Amino acid sequence: xxxxxxxxxxxxxxxxxxxxxxxxxxxxxxxxxxxxxxxxxxxxxxxxxxxxxxxxxxxxxxxxxxxxxxxxxxxxxxxxxxxxxxxxxxxxxxxxxx
Numbered sequence: 001x002x003x004x005x006x007x008x009x010x011x012x013x014x015x016x017x018x019x020x021x022x023x024x025x026x027x028x029x030x031x032x033x034x035x036x037x038x039x040x041x042x043x044x045x046x047x048x049x050x051x052x053x054x055x056x057x058x059x060x061x062x063x064x065x066x067x068x069x070x071x072x073x074x075x076x077x078x079x080x081x082x083x084x085x086x087x088x089x090x091x092x093x094x095x096x097x098x
Contacts, residue, residue, distance in 0.1 A: 002062075002071045002078055005045045007054055009036060009062050009071075013080040017061060018091060024058070032057040035085030037064030 002009040012020070017033075024031045034040070034057045044051040054060060061083035062068055071078040 002074065002076050004041055004067070004070070007041065007044065007060060009060055009067060009078065011078045011080050012059070012061055012083065014083050017059065017083050017088065020059065021092065031059070033059045033061070035061055035063035035083055035088060036067065038066040
């Protein structure tokens, strides 16, 4: 887990992200999953409403390589790698989880 601008980026693997989504699909309720990159976080820093939305996300995962690099530079490495939003969406659609 890494805090950037007060937002918590989860250190979760791609497969664990898929499993979490599958669990949520079987339950009632809504969840917001954000595959964050540096541009998203920078925009959130200057836009309060957007920041609040990201802060309420059920899962905020690192999409951008820049976030992985930053985590190492800050001494709190995200060792589970990136969860690329496009790939995540393709896999969810392929498995008909949605």
